Structures are given as C-alpha cells and as structure tokens.
Amino acid sequence: MPVVDATEALGRTVTNVTEAWGRSWIFLGKTLAGLISPPFRYRLFLDQLYQIGVKSTLVVALIGIFTGAVLAVQGVYTLSKFGASAFTGSAVALSLIRELGPVLTALMVIGRAGSAITAEIGIMKITEQLDALRSMAVDPMRYLMAPRLLAGIIAMPLLTGIFITIGIFGGFIVGVGLLGLSSGTFFSDMVAAVDNVDVYSGFIKSVAFGFIFGWVSCYKGYTCGFGAVGVNRATTESVVTASVAVLVLDYFLTSILTRVFM
Amino acid sequence: MICVRNVSKRFGKQVVLSGVSLNIEDGKTTTIVGPSGVGKSVLLKLIMGILAPDQGEIEIFGENITRADSEAERNRIRASLGVLFQSAALFDSLTVYENVAFALNQRFSLPRKEVHERVVSMLSALSLESFAFRYPQEISIGIRKRVGMARALITQPKVVLFDEPNTGLDPLVGQEVYDLIKECRKKWGFTGVVISHELPEVFQVSDRVAMILQGKIIEEGTPAEFAASANPAVQQFLNGRIDGPIKIQ
Numbered sequence: 001m002p003v004v005d006a007t008e009a010l011g012r013t014v015t016n017v018t019e020a021w022g023r024s025w026i027f028l029g030k031t032l033a034g035l036i037s038p039p040f041r042y043r044l045f046l047d048q049l050y051q052i053g054v055k056s057t058l059v060v061a062l063i064g065i066f067t068g069a070v071l072a073v074q075g076v077y078t079l080s081k082f083g084a085s086a087f088t089g090s091a092v093a094l095s096l097i098r099e100l101g102p103v104l105t106a107l108m109v110i111g112r113a114g115s116a117i118t119a120e121i122g123i124m125k126i127t128e129q130l131d132a133l134r135s136m137a138v139d140p141m142r143y144l145m146a147p148r149l150l151a152g153i154i155a156m157p158l159l160t161g162i163f164i165t166i167g168i169f170g171g172f173i174v175g176v177g178l179l180g181l182s183s184g185t186f187f188s189d190m191v192a193a194v195d196n197v198d199v200y201s202g203f204i205k206s207v208a209f210g211f212i213f214g215w216v217s218c219y220k221g222y223t224c225g226f227g228a229v230g231v232n233r234a235t236t237e238s239v240v241t242a243s244v245a246v247l248v249l250d251y252f253l254t255s256i257l258t259r260v261f262m
Numbered sequence: 263m264i265c266v267r268n269v270s271k272r273f274g275k276q277v278v279l280s281g282v283s284l285n286i287e288d289g290k291t292t293t294i295v296g297p298s299g300v301g302k303s304v305l306l307k308l309i310m311g312i313l314a315p316d317q318g319e320i321e322i323f324g325e326n327i328t329r330a331d332s333e334a335e336r337n338r339i340r341a342s343l344g345v346l347f348q349s350a351a352l353f354d355s356l357t358v359y360e361n362v363a364f365a366l367n368q369r370f371s372l373p374r375k376e377v378h379e380r381v382v383s384m385l386s387a388l389s390l391e392s393f394a395f396r397y398p399q400e401i402s403i404g405i406r407k408r409v410g411m412a413r414a415l416i417t418q419p420k421v422v423l424f425d426e427p428n429t430g431l432d433p434l435v436g437q438e439v440y441d442l443i444k445e446c447r448k449k450w451g452f453t454g455v456v457i458s459h460e461l462p463e464v465f466q467v468s469d470r471v472a473m474i475l476q477g478k479i480i481e482e483g484t485p486a487e488f489a490a491s492a493n494p495a496v497q498q499f500l501n502g503r504i505d506g507p508i509k510i511q
C-alpha cells in the first residue's frame with residue numbers, strides 16, 4: 001500500500017525532526033546550566049578562545065580585506081551612475097558593519113572552527129571518550145560544550161570587529177588608492193553616515209551568530225553516529241545547518257533591529 | 263555490594279540483555295564471561311549509568327543509579343567507580359601522564375606534588391614511565407590498555423570495572439596486570455568486575471564467575487564450581503569447542 005507507506009514515512013520524518021529539535025533544546029539547556037554553575041573552567045575556556053578566535057584571525061582578516069575591496073569597486077561603479085561615488089566610503093562601512101561583517105565572519109568561523117568542533121566531539125563520542133568522562137563523574141556538557149559555546153559567543157563579535165576594520169581598510173585602499181576617491185570624503189561621509197545603532201545591530205548579530213555556531217557544532221558532534229561515516233555526516237550537517245541558520249536568523253534580526261532602532 | 267536486578271536492554275529491535283540479575287559482593291572480584299556480542303560491555307555501561315536499562319534496577323552500595331533523576335546524582339554515585347574501557351578510551355588531547363592524572367585533578371583538589379607522586383608510582387607499577395609524555399595515538403593498543411588501567415586505579419575507587427584488561431597484551435604484561443589487580447586489592451580492597459575471555463588464567467583474580475548467554479546469566483559460582491558446571495554451554499565455552507549449544511554468529 002503505497003499510500004500507507006508514504007504516510008508512515010512522512011509521520012516518521014515529522015517525529016524524527018520534532019525529536020531532534022526537542023533534543024537540541026535540552027542539550028542547549030544542559031550546556032547553559034553547565035556554563036553558569038561553578039566552578040568556572042578558565043583554562044578550558046581560554047584554550048577554546050584560542051582555538052576558535054585566535055586561529056581564525058588570519059583567514060577572517062583575509063576575507064575582510066577582499067570583501068572591503070570588492071565593496072569599494074562595486075560602490076564606485078554603482079554610485080557613479082547617480083553621481084554619488086563620493087558616498088562609497090559610507091556604503092562600504094554600512095554594508096560591512098550591518099550585514100557582511102557579521103554574516104561572512106560567521107560563515108568563515110563555522111567553516112573553519114565549527115567543522116573542527118563537530119569532528120572532535122564526534123570522534124570523542126565514538127571512541128567512548130565521552131563515556132569515559134562521564135564514568136569519571138565529569139559532565140561533558142560542562143567540560144566540553146560550555147567552554148566552546150562561551151568561546152564562540154565571545155570570539156565571534158571580536159572577529160567581526162576585526163573583519164569590519166580590515167574591510168574598511170581594504171575599501172580605502174581600493175577606493176582611494178586605485179579608483180581615485182578623495183580620502184577626506186571617504187572617511188568624513190562615513191563618520192556622518194554610520195550611527196551607533198548600526199554598530200549595535202552588527203554587534204547583536206555577531207553575538208547571536210556566535211551562539212548558533214557553538215550550539216550547532218557541539219550538538220552535531222554530540223549526536224554523531226557510528227564510525228567514520230557518522231563523523232563525516234555530522235560534520236557536513238553541522239556546517240550546513242549552522243550556515244543556513246545564520247542566514248535565516250540574519251534576515252529576521254535585520255527586520256527586527258531595523259524596526260526597533262528606527 | 264552491586265545489585266543488578268532483572269535488567270533488560272535492547273537497541274532498536276535487537277534484544278541484548280533480557281532479565282539479568284547478579285549480585286557483586288563487597289571486596290570480591292566477579293568475572294563475567296560470554297561469547298562476543300552478548301552484551302558484557304553493555305552490562306558494564308548500565309552499571310556505570312551511562313546507558314539506561316529498559317527494565318530492572320541497579321544499585322551500587324544501596325544507591326539506585328537507574329532511578330537517579332539527575333546527572334549530578336549519578337555523578338555522586340559514580341564517584342566510587344573506576345573504569346577500564348574495552349577500547350581504553352584515553353583522552354587523545356592529553357598525554358599519558360595527563361590521562362592518568364585527570365581524575366585526580368578533576369575530582370579531588372589534591373596538592374600538585376601529591377598528584378605527581380601518585381601518578382608516577384602508578385605509572386611505574388605498570389612499567390609505563392617511558393610513555394608518560396606520549397599521546398595515546400603514538401602508543402600501541404596494548405600500552406593504551408595499561409594506561410587505561412592506571413587511569414581506572416589511580417583514585418583508589420571502591421569499585422573497579424575492567425572491560426577485558428588483558429586483551430591485546432602479551433603474556434608477560436598480562437600476568438603483570440593480574441598481579442597489579444591482586445596487589446591493589448590487597449592495598450585498598452576494591453570490589454571488582456572483570457570481563458575477560460582469558461580462561462582459565464582470569465580465575466586467579468576471580469572470586470566468582472558468571473557467564474552470560476542469550477541475554478541471561480546462565481551460570482554463576484566460584485571458579486571451581488564454574489569449571490565443574492553441568493551446563494553444556496559452559497563446558498563448550500571453557501573448552502573452546504565449536505560444536506555445542508553456543509552457535510558462533
């Protein structure tokens with residue numbers, strides 16, 4: 001009976017998705033509980049801050065400088081059609097601060113550090129290291145997940161700040177150095193155009209993305225299936241899920257924040 | 263005493279344990295034997311409270327780990343356990359030394375000097391000094407197993423669970439492991455659960471022997487009673503015969 005089979009398959013999919021959704025929230029709850037209950041593990045947190053933050057700096061800077069450069073080229077091209085190429089500096093800065101900085105940094109960090117976290121925790125799971133932790137009365141939520149989540153939340157805005165700063169610099173080099181804009185207007189218009197609220201919304205986004213990053217990468221590692229296939233699938237799912245979640249959340253945050261701050 | 267009462271566990275459709283009951287007496291070592299895949303390691307994980315049984319209960323010194331309703335509660339009960347995993351399950355981001363010191367550092371706030379002394383003496387008891395600063399990926403399975411052993415014993419736990427302490431070890435080191443179990447038992451008298459395929463060598467550290475087959479305990483007694491069992495499956499297993507009630511899967 002194809003109809004019965006199809007209905008059954010649909011039912012099973014819905015149940016599985018709902019269950020995974022519920023489990024991921026329980027997981028988050030336990031991680032947060034591990035985060036706030038003493039003792040706080042500074043060493044583990046600093047170690048993760050190094051792994052996630054410091055080690056991503058170079059690649060974030062690289063992407064930042066080219067993003068700013070492209071924005072400047074594109075800005076001069078588009079704005080000159082309206083005779084407004086003097087506003088390129090503002091356009092570069094606003095795009096970077098409000099949108100591209102937080103989003104591209106998050107995607108970069110997810111690709112670099114998120115996949116690594118998922119693979120590491122996944123391998124710890126399938127080699128019984130998580131069981132070993134629990135057998136020694138050490139809670140993996142507190143020992144492994146909480147420091148990673150917190151490090152993600154702290155590192156993401158810092159990396160975003162680096163991305164934006166370097167991006168503006170990249171825009172400056174191309175706009176002023178190569179395309180002949182005046183450096184005075186590049187910056188003075190920028191200062192006039194960028195409001196505090198732009199910086200706030202960029203900041204709020206990057207914190208939210210850091211949260212998504214830590215949550216998804218830890219959860220996908222923790223629920224990893226057996227063997228190399230399991231780790232492979234968990235890593236892929238982790239990167240895809242986190243990236244999609246960041247882009248979807250970005251839309252909603254942009255809508256909400258624009259309304260709140262307008 | 264560890265009380266396993268009528269415990270059942272299945273994974274999906276596969277029934278692994280169905281109604282296992284076993285009393286593990288204080289200060290004694292109970293050895294669990296049985297063919298591969300009958301669920302010996304699963305039983306150990308149920309005792310540790312890492313897996314939850316579908317049915318039945320497990321008490322460790324009168325505290326019910328299956329009914330404990332929070333991880334914190336289970337951790338309190340687990341604090342009396344030391345575990346050697348079948349795969350050793352060493353933390354691969356830590357050196358041998360750090361692996362052995364891990365439980366001491368995490369659970370007790372001992373002065374660094376005392377931790378160091380205890381780790382060094384444990385490593386030398388297992389002839390592991392030369393591996394102290396290597397990572398688990400850099401040492402052989404047999405040596406990893408010994409490190410796992412050191413990690414299980416370092417806290418001097420009241421109960422030690424050994425999942426195949428000798429598998430992968432050469433006969434000399436294998437005997438060293440048995441000697442270490444005896445010595446530690448003399449030193450602080452733990453209650454032991456040993457899973458092993460090494461018959462009859464493992465009898466030298468066993469006070470009781472139990473055999474699992476098809477999800478149940480089919481024989482239980484002292485090593486002498488066990489060896490004299492009338493159960494054909496036990497005799498087949500002891501003598502390593504192909505023909506008999508146990509079908510190799």
Ligand SMILES: Nc1ncnc2c1ncn2[C@@H]1O[C@H](COP(=O)(O)OP(=O)(O)OP(=O)(O)O)[C@@H](O)[C@H]1O
Binds near residue numbers: 278
């Ligand atoms: N987490 C799990 N999920 C699904 N099935 C599992 C899980 N753990 C164990 N099993 C299944 O339970 C059965 C018993 O496994 P277990 O590892 O306990 O065997 P064992 O008696 O220790 O065998 P061996 O002597 O080879 O170590 C196996 O068929 C295994 O596939």
Ligand SMILES: [Mg+2]
Binds near residue numbers: 304425
């Ligand atoms: Mg096993």
